[in-house]
Amino acid sequence: MLTDIQLKRLKPQEKIYKVTDRDGLYVAVSPTGTRSFRYGYRINGRRETLTIGQYGADGISLAEAREQLIAAKKLIKSGVSPAVKKRDGKNQIRNAETFANFTVSYMKRASLADSTRSMKQAVIDRDIIPFLGNK
Incomplete structure (x- = not known):
């Protein structure tokens, strides 16, 4: 031991x-x-x-x-194989949608006026993506 x-x-x-x-x-x-x-x-x-x-x-x-x-x-x-379970957990995290991807898809779908869209996009790019980007 x-x-x-x-x-x-x-x-x-x-x-x-x-x-x-x-x-x-x-x-x-x-x-x-x-x-x-x-x-x-x-x-x-x-x-x-x-x-x-x-x-x-x-x-x-x-x-x-x-x-x-x-x-x-x-x-x-x-x-249940613990190695397979661990690998599946890592793949799930790896394949999860990041905040950056979510905001891109949201901004494409959202029906906003051009000025509102550009203002929101500027805030997202300047303040949010650097902090939460790949999380």
Whole structure:
């Protein structure tokens, strides 16, 4: 079973290597020194790998990775692949309509006088899009 001290002491090597924790959780250490929590499992006769997250100050802790592992195991028991669910969530966010796209389509559809349209468009371009553009 891994500890935080052991995780901090893991050094990069020429090739990626794995250090096991428990319950199927392991840490993959890349040649650049990135430590990623992963979980290998089988569902519907297929082997899949869930990357839980990166370890470190800007990533997740060992305790958080273990909590996410428990949640992933619950999904597997119910017949849902956690890796597919995570991928679908990312695709949903990626395909979501941004505020900038919404305002463009709104301004095309709206029945406004030319002066009103240009005034609103100026406010949107100057004040709103720089703040909310791709959100």
